[in-house]
Amino acid sequence: MTPPLVVATGLSMRFARQDPPALDGITADIPAGRVTGLVGPDGAGKTTFIRLLAGLLHPTQGGLTVLGLDPVTRADAIHARIGYMPQKFGLYEDLSVAENLRLYAEVRGLPPDEEAETFRRLLDFTGLEQFTGRLAGRLSGGMKQKLGLACAMIRKPELLLLDEPSVGVDPISRRELWRMVKALAAQGIGVLWSTSYLDEAEACDHVLLFARGRMLFTGEPSELTGRVRGRVFQVRGIGGGRRAVLRRGLELRGVIDGVIQGRNVRFVLADGSSGLDLQALDAGPRATLDPVAPRFEDAFLDILGGGPGGVSVLARNMAPKQPGPEAVVEARGLTKRFGGFTAASGITFAIRQGEIFGLLGPNGAGKSTTFKMMCGLLRPSEGQALVDGLSLAACPGAARARIGYMSQKFSLYGTLSARQNLEFFSGIYGLTGARRRQAMQSMVDIFALGPHLGESADTLPLGFKQRLALACAVMHEPAVLFLDEPTSGVDPITRREFWTHINGMVERGVTIMITTHFMDEAEYCDRIALVYRGRTIAIGSPDELKDEARGPGAPDPSLEEAFIALVERSGPERDARTAA
Amino acid sequence: MNGPRIRALVIKELLAVLRDRKSRMALILPPLLLLAVFSFAATLEVKNVDLAVLDKDGGKDAVELAQRFAGSPYFTRVFALHAQADVAPALESSRAMAVLVIDEGFSRGVAAGRQATAQLILDGRRSNAAQIVEGYSELIVTRYNEDLARLAGQPGARTVLAARNWFNPNLDYLWFTVPNLIGMLSMVVGLVVTSLSVARERELGTFDQLLVSPLSPWEILAGKTLPAMILGCAESVFIVAAAILLFRVPCVGSLWTLAVCLALYLFSVVGFGLFISSLCNTQQQAILGTFTFMIPATLLSGFATPLETMPQVLQAAAYANPMRHFLPVVRGVMLKGMPFDMAAEAVWPLAVIAVATLALAGWFFRRGLE
Numbered sequence: 001m002t003p004p005l006v007v008a009t010g011l012s013m014r015f016a017r018q019d020p021p022a023l024d025g026i027t028a029d030i031p032a033g034r035v036t037g038l039v040g041p042d043g044a045g046k047t048t049f050i051r052l053l054a055g056l057l058h059p060t061q062g063g064l065t066v067l068g069l070d071p072v073t074r075a076d077a078i079h080a081r082i083g084y085m086p087q088k089f090g091l092y093e094d095l096s097v098a099e100n101l102r103l104y105a106e107v108r109g110l111p112p113d114e115e116a117e118t119f120r121r122l123l124d125f126t127g128l129e130q131f132t133g134r135l136a137g138r139l140s141g142g143m144k145q146k147l148g149l150a151c152a153m154i155r156k157p158e159l160l161l162l163d164e165p166s167v168g169v170d171p172i173s174r175r176e177l178w179r180m181v182k183a184l185a186a187q188g189i190g191v192l193w194s195t196s197y198l199d200e201a202e203a204c205d206h207v208l209l210f211a212r213g214r215m216l217f218t219g220e221p222s223e224l225t226g227r228v229r230g231r232v233f234q235v236r237g238i239g240g241g242r243r244a245v246l247r248r249g250l251e252l253r254g255v256i257d258g259v260i261q262g263r264n265v266r267f268v269l270a271d272g273s274s275g276l277d278l279q280a281l282d283a284g285p286r287a288t289l290d291p292v293a294p295r296f297e298d299a300f301l302d303i304l305g306g307g308p309g310g311v312s313v314l315a316r317n318m319a320p321k322q323p324g325p326e327a328v329v330e331a332r333g334l335t336k337r338f339g340g341f342t343a344a345s346g347i348t349f350a351i352r353q354g355e356i357f358g359l360l361g362p363n364g365a366g367k368s369t370t371f372k373m374m375c376g377l378l379r380p381s382e383g384q385a386l387v388d389g390l391s392l393a394a395c396p397g398a399a400r401a402r403i404g405y406m407s408q409k410f411s412l413y414g415t416l417s418a419r420q421n422l423e424f425f426s427g428i429y430g431l432t433g434a435r436r437r438q439a440m441q442s443m444v445d446i447f448a449l450g451p452h453l454g455e456s457a458d459t460l461p462l463g464f465k466q467r468l469a470l471a472c473a474v475m476h477e478p479a480v481l482f483l484d485e486p487t488s489g490v491d492p493i494t495r496r497e498f499w500t501h502i503n504g505m506v507e508r509g510v511t512i513m514i515t516t517h518f519m520d521e522a523e524y525c526d527r528i529a530l531v532y533r534g535r536t537i538a539i540g541s542p543d544e545l546k547d548e549a550r551g552p553g554a555p556d557p558s559l560e561e562a563f564i565a566l567v568e569r570s571g572p573e574r575d576a577r578t579a580a
Numbered sequence: 581m582n583g584p585r586i587r588a589l590v591i592k593e594l595l596a597v598l599r600d601r602k603s604r605m606a607l608i609l610p611p612l613l614l615l616a617v618f619s620f621a622a623t624l625e626v627k628n629v630d631l632a633v634l635d636k637d638g639g640k641d642a643v644e645l646a647q648r649f650a651g652s653p654y655f656t657r658v659f660a661l662h663a664q665a666d667v668a669p670a671l672e673s674s675r676a677m678a679v680l681v682i683d684e685g686f687s688r689g690v691a692a693g694r695q696a697t698a699q700l701i702l703d704g705r706r707s708n709a710a711q712i713v714e715g716y717s718e719l720i721v722t723r724y725n726e727d728l729a730r731l732a733g734q735p736g737a738r739t740v741l742a743a744r745n746w747f748n749p750n751l752d753y754l755w756f757t758v759p760n761l762i763g764m765l766s767m768v769v770g771l772v773v774t775s776l777s778v779a780r781e782r783e784l785g786t787f788d789q790l791l792v793s794p795l796s797p798w799e800i801l802a803g804k805t806l807p808a809m810i811l812g813c814a815e816s817v818f819i820v821a822a823a824i825l826l827f828r829v830p831c832v833g834s835l836w837t838l839a840v841c842l843a844l845y846l847f848s849v850v851g852f853g854l855f856i857s858s859l860c861n862t863q864q865q866a867i868l869g870t871f872t873f874m875i876p877a878t879l880l881s882g883f884a885t886p887l888e889t890m891p892q893v894l895q896a897a898a899y900a901n902p903m904r905h906f907l908p909v910v911r912g913v914m915l916k917g918m919p920f921d922m923a924a925e926a927v928w929p930l931a932v933i934a935v936a937t938l939a940l941a942g943w944f945f946r947r948g949l950e
Contacts, residue, residue, distance in 0.1 A: 376791070377788055377791055396794075397794045397795075397796060398794075401794040403792055405789060405792040407785055407788065409784065409785035411784070411785045411786045413592060413595075413596055414784070416592065416595050417599075420592070420595055423591070424589075424592040426588075427584060427587065427588020427589075427591075428589065428793045428794070429794065430582065430584065432584050482792070
């Protein structure tokens with residue numbers, strides 16, 4: 001066996017004396033010819049570890065060799081032999097794809113006679129050859145990541161460091177990125193892929209699991225997954241609300257984690273737990289408890305001590321919504337044209353009260369355009385968007401007062417303190433006097449914001465930032481909540497807490513519309529609209545979409561497989577139509 | 581329009597600027613710096629002139645004339661040249677701004693009561709300074725002639741021009757530059773506060789958050805205008821106080837008249853700032869936009885160069901420039917006590933500018949929705 005590319009022994013990194021260390025005594029190897037997953041929640045030290053390997057930071061303590069060299073003294077020599085793609089890869093948005101490649105070729109000192117051959121190989125590899133003339137700023141999220149990868153690989157590296165390359169990338173592009181990375185590993189390159197998405201960890205050959213600067217596990221992912229074997233169950237055939245089943249289940253002793261998977265609910269039990277009492281779940285007469293194969297995420301939550309409970313204090317304090325009209329949110333033939341380009345065409349759907357409705361689609365498919373039209377950020381060229389029967393175009397103020405909105409950037413005012421943010425958002429939604437004080441106090445209690453009230457929103461830990469953003473969005477008790485990739489880049493535990501609140505609010509009659517790239521999250525939806533090339537190509541529950549994609553090649557497709565199959569199936573058909 | 585909602589916006593905007601150390605600095609430092617630099621550097625006088633003297637005569641009267649130059653407060657360094665060949669290099673190398681060449685036979689001429697000639701060679705590369713030095717020199721020579729005439733018992737010149745400078749009797753240049761600076765610095769502050777605000781929110785995504793709230797575009801506009809006015813007025817009061825207390829520029833007119841005009845002026849500047857901001861997607865664009873506006877606005881204001889000498893087209897364009905309307909009024913009120921009705925007559929176009937730019941800004945706020 002070839003020696004490992006990276007050897008870390010007792011590696012520690014401390015940014016400020018008073019802060020807890022960002023990395024604490026990490027001992028790990030990264031082998032050649034394999035994909036090593038660097039997995040962990042936010043603030044685990046993943047980026048710090050990568051920057052240490054790249055020689056961009058100097059460790060406080062411990063030994064580190066990269067390609068047999070010391071990154072503190074020989075950073076230059078290491079740089080020539082590694083490829084590094086940071087979270088925000090430095091693509092020049094005003095340069096074309098080819099110009100970006102040429103720039104990086106010069107920066108990395110690629111001999112001119114090798115240029116043509118290298119570009120041909122990389123463009124072919126990334127599938128970007130048709131887009132060489134397009135400006136990098138106009139590429140979709142997935143294509144940008146592929147171009148970033150190509151630029152990082154200009155000088156065939158021995159070690160490739162990828163820092164969260166899949167954030168904001170749709171399932172199809174994500175799958176392509178993986179295919180590329182696997183191909184690289186097969187050529188003998190060592191790849192380090194950092195991620196907070198655990199389904200990706202499963203695809204790695206080897207995993208380093210970090211949490212709060214410490215390494216909790218290293219080895220093959222199946223080894224960790226094996227630890228929860230026999231403790232993972234799915235409740236099937238649920239009569240009544242699956243959200244209620246999840247809530248009740250998470251409150252049971254011995255249940256450490258639970259998620260909704262389409263019409264079923266998945267539970268993970270604690271080690272040594274006696275089993276799950278179907279009676280206590282009140283899941284209906286036909287419910288069954290079936291053991292299922294464990295996933296890496298189950299084991300991850302197990303090792304971190306389990307997810308949050310199932311009851312949302314937020315929802316408990318909320319007054320139940322009076323049953324309203326049939327459809328609370330409605331899209332009627334929404335069409336948006338930008339010049340000659342039609343971004344969305346004839347999008348029609350209706351969301352019932354108390355429903356979670358997901359908008360899914362590849363990057364650039366018209367999903368965001370549709371979402372923006374629904375919350376009044378874009379004016380449709382044709383058609384109507386209605387909230388509670390009110391048109392966003394005809395009575396914007398009244399319609400918008402019923403909406404809560406939370407985007408992936410959280411949209412907080414960073415220099416304002418948490419309290420000032422709450423004051424501001426309650427103010428612009430017209431809350432005054434006692435009602436305002438009450439609303440703010442209950443948000444502070446529910447989200448345990450008390451100790452952080454005086455801190456600037458910018459300096460809040462990510463989990464609290466998300467809580468604050470959700471608090472600001474729901475303080476005025478909206479009838480409808482619009483969520484735009486609300487958990488992008490957020491770790492599984494924070495994500496579960498978030499969904500506990502969402503599920504709780506839905507049980508109180510709040511209606512949710514959400515966009516997401518993550519299929520685990522899409523499983524929580526009651527119904528999903530799959531948008532592709534500006535049209536809805538499928539609408540239905542997650543299970544209906546899976547049924548639709550079922551075929552001889554895929555007897556039991558996952559939602560991700562269904563997504564890809566449905567998109568691919570509609571692709572050529574539509575091409576044929578435009579050609580005809 | 582809803583009072584509490586706008587109040588929430590105003591408080592948010594003020595806090596966003598005041599809680600951030602960098603924004604606070606951006607508000608306080610540049611005006612202080614500009615005030616200091618401009619008041620002392622933007623002097624229109626010519627002082628500390630280097631003068632070379634080539635005395636070909638060498639007699640007593642030639643020395644007397646050279647001494648009169650050396651004794652004047654304007655020529656601080658006077659040095660002697662020794663040959664005609666030295667004249668050109670002295671000017672070329674900028675060692676001297678001017679060369680005084682006293683002809684052979686100067687003293688003889690003076691003694692005989694004939695015409696005696698001296699030549700002044702100036703560095704025309706600095707045309708403005710050269711003219712002013714020529715003026716100083718003529719004055720010195722005129723006085724010298726008068727003294728000679730008196731000594732010889734002859735009458736001096738029959739007509740004498742007695743000049744008095746009204747409003748600024750000692751032609752103190754600070755009295756001119758500092759009131760102008762009040763206009764310029766208020767503009768800098770007004771533009772900095774406003775032009776970045778919308779662009780910053782667009783960049784951070786908080787602007788979308790405002791657009792999906794029940795706020796109407798006019799409420800957002802009011803929520804952006806009011807805090808900028810509050811900050812701008814506070815800074816302007818500080819600058820006016822510095823002008824009067826620190827630079828000792830008199831204010832013979834009413835401070836209230838000045839305050840009303842200044843507020844109206846800031847209103848129009850804030851309008852321009854928000855208009856620029858509404859066009860830009862990033863803060864970088866907003867900064868470039870601000871500079872693209874600031875430089876022509878300063879040039880077309882009559883601050884450094886008189887407007888009357890500019891081509892008609894530019895004079896017409898200057899009507900859209902808030903500074904062009906405000907500078908005559910701030911000078912008028914401070915130095916000659918311009919009454920309120922006259923000031924109002926001069927500044928009313930500012931109201932038109934403010935309304936027009938704010939309407940455009942409000943229109944463009946919704947641009948993303950199209």
